[in-house]
Amino acid sequence: MTLSLRTEQPAAGRIMLALDGRLDASTFGEFDAAVQALLSGVADGGTVVVDLAALEYISSAGLRSFARLRKSMRARNGHTLLVNLQPQVRKVLDIVKAVPLNEVFASVQELDAYLDRIQQQVLRADAEGDAAD
């Protein structure tokens, strides 16, 4: 098995990228190309959710791809969130302390709760802004 990618847009400003297979020195180019195509459609301040439920293996080549994606999103004032890490992927990310822990979610439910909280904060900030006007 190699790598396959699926993208979805579950909400405005949010893109879901689901990986299936292995992200390694033979497949990272495919991933990087898909990310490049995807990023052109991501608005400033948007969020990319990377669903790793079916990613069974990652090597350092894949870690570098994740770093490039996160760097690109950061340059757009956006966020990259990882969800559903499988044991090998979690272990490898842990060893190199690849990403801040607050960007990693054990499940879609946990992720949704987080995104809801962010959404509430944005709405509250907007309401307060309107009240001040």
Added chain:
Amino acid sequence: MPAHVLDLTARPHLPEVFRLLEHCDASLRQSGLAADLCDDVRLVLEELMVNMVEHGHAPPAEPGTIALQVQRLADAVLIDLHDDGRPFDPLQAQPPALTGDLADAEQVGGLGIHLVRSLVSDLEYRRGPQGNHLRIRFDATDRTEPRP
């Protein structure tokens, strides 16, 4: 007497290295080795062999040979990995600067070798007239079998 021995060679080209990885991985899984240990072996071999292709034998068209021998022992996996490229001792490589976020730095080097050193139970390096020789051991005693 080892129950299971695998002898494989590849030219220092990525597609050949990945063919060899597939073969080794399938063979270890078939032998009943725990899935997490199979993953560790695959990762360590990928990092080391990709390094040989990209640095030891660069430019990639340079001829050469990577030879891999894998022995499945009762309590360990023992690997001998040879290549006739430039001298490279993974034990002497500088550890990467890990800040807790790989996206902090422009580029983080040495990740692969750091993973190798973190995952093996033992690693020995020797440079001989035939090139680089690595002997790698993965202890299998504290691992559980994937299925009965």
